[in-house]
Amino acid sequence: MDIERSKALVIGEIEARHHQLGELSQKIHSNPELGFQEVKAADWLTQYLEENGFSVERGICELPTAFRGSYGQGKPAMAILAEYDALPELGHACGHNLIAASAIGAGVASKSAIDRFGGSIIVIGTPAEELYGGKAIMADRGAFDNLDIAMMVHPGTHNVATTEALACQALEVEFFGKAAHAASRPEAGINALEAMLQSFNAINSLRQHIKPKSRVHGIITDGGKAANVVPAHSAGVFLVRAEDDTYLNELKQKVLNCFIGVATASGTRLEYRWGDISYAPLRNNLTLAQLFRQNMEILGRKMPLSDPSSSFGSTDFGNVSQLVPSIHPFVAIAPVEEGVHSPQFATAAISEAGIQGLLDAAKALAMTVVDLVANPEIVVKVKDEFAGKIDD
Ligand SMILES: [Zn+2]
Numbered sequence: 350m351d352i353e354r355s356k357a358l359v360i361g362e363i364e365a366r367h368h369q370l371g372e373l374s375q376k377i378h379s380n381p382e383l384g385f386q387e388v389k390a391a392d393w394l395t396q397y398l399e400e401n402g403f404s405v406e407r408g409i410c411e412l413p414t415a416f417r418g419s420y421g422q423g424k425p426a427m428a429i430l431a432e433y434d435a436l437p438e439l440g441h442a443c444g445h446n447l448i449a450a451s452a453i454g455a456g457v458a459s460k461s462a463i464d465r466f467g468g469s470i471i472v473i474g475t476p477a478e479e480l481y482g483g484k485a486i487m488a489d490r491g492a493f494d495n496l497d498i499a500m501m502v503h504p505g506t507h508n509v510a511t512t513e514a515l516a517c518q519a520l521e522v523e524f525f526g527k528a529a530h531a532a533s534r535p536e537a538g539i540n541a542l543e544a545m546l547q548s549f550n551a552i553n554s555l556r557q558h559i560k561p562k563s564r565v566h567g568i569i570t571d572g573g574k575a576a577n578v579v580p581a582h583s584a585g586v587f588l589v590r591a592e593d594d595t596y597l598n599e600l601k602q603k604v605l606n607c608f609i610g611v612a613t614a615s616g617t618r619l620e621y622r623w624g625d626i627s628y629a630p631l632r633n634n635l636t637l638a639q640l641f642r643q644n645m646e647i648l649g650r651k652m653p654l655s656d657p658s659s660s661f662g663s664t665d666f667g668n669v670s671q672l673v674p675s676i677h678p679f680v681a682i683a684p685v686e687e688g689v690h691s692p693q694f695a696t697a698a699i700s701e702a703g704i705q706g707l708l709d710a711a712k713a714l715a716m717t718v719v720d721l722v723a724n725p726e727i728v729v730k731v732k733d734e735f736a737g738k739i740d741d
């Protein structure tokens with residue numbers, strides 16, 4: 350049968366490129382580059398795509414390390430997203446080297462399916478996931494317009510076909526008080542550090558009454574300069590997260606009220622700024638997730654559709670998933686206690702299990718491409734689900 354033959358072909362393509370993809374992943378891992386500085390990674394990835402018949406545009410969306418490589422012209426237009434940024438000090442502790450190599454592998458392997466059935470495959474290089482929400486910027490600049498489907502696979506500690514990711518926005522706050530000698534004239538001072546500490550207390554009181562899965566957490570970035578001076582200035586950065594945008598907006602106001610109330614009570618002056626990037630919650634397309642899951646199971650990797658025990662944060666892929674029917678499955682490469690953003694996970698990202706995750710992810714992505722190009726009615730179903738015509 351055509352579809353099975355086509356799937357066998359894409360699997361064979363990825364196995365044949367086992368060493369090249371492993372090397373690509375290893376090179377990116379050994380040369381960690383922070384968000385928007387991923388010059389080497391973007392070079393290696395675009396070069397590989399070009400050598401394999403993709404037409405490549407570099408520096409798309411006015412971001413020098415973003416790119417777009419496409420093969421084929423027709424519909425459906427299916428994007429596979431690559432991430433390749435590292436974390437400060439920890440290097441590739443989020444395993445984005447594996448995401449990059451699996452996206453490239455899946456893209457190149459999908460060529461045979463495009464040649465056979467039509468459609469187009471677009472590998473989109475999306476920089477700065479960790480620090481600047483690159484995909485949110487790219488979404489605003491039109492990078493995901495005119496796509497029918499978007500997919501990427503992230504390494505993690507669970508095999509799971511869907512991802513829960515929260516809406517999230519950052520808040521920077523500053524309190525301005527009045528300096529005075531902390532022992533000889535404390536009555537002359539207005540303590541900006543105390544205002545910050547009271548704000549933490551107010552948020553902690555609020556926490557009991559916020560919806561499950563919402564998160565509010567922060568750090569103090571300035572708490573004064575000397576113990577014998579009443580701090581005239583304090584500063585902090587907070588993140589507010591919620592399951593949907595409506596509740597995020599409600600919660601943002603409640604959190605802000607904590608600071609406003611404390612400013613009034615303490616006599617300090619408050620200045621605040623919401624972050625430019627707002628992360629949207631991730632919307633999983635279950636029709637796509639089912640296809641991906643079935644393909645992973647053909648490869649022998651058991652993958653539940655959802656896993657309540659898997660952890661969640663926020664990702665700029667959420668913003669993509671609001672525009673295009675999307676999936677963002679996780680492939681397990683490390684045990685639960687060695688979660689992402691740990692030195693152990695950085696090691697897992699170059700381990701045998703890491704490579705296996707990369708290859709399985711690339712294969713299952715390309716097999717899903719086969720399903721989509723060979724069955725136009727599935728693409729209709731995916732789009733109907735996205736449009737809300739069937740319950741998601
Ligand atoms: Zn990360």
Ligand SMILES: [Zn+2]
Nearest residue numbers: 443445478503
């Ligand atoms: Zn990540």
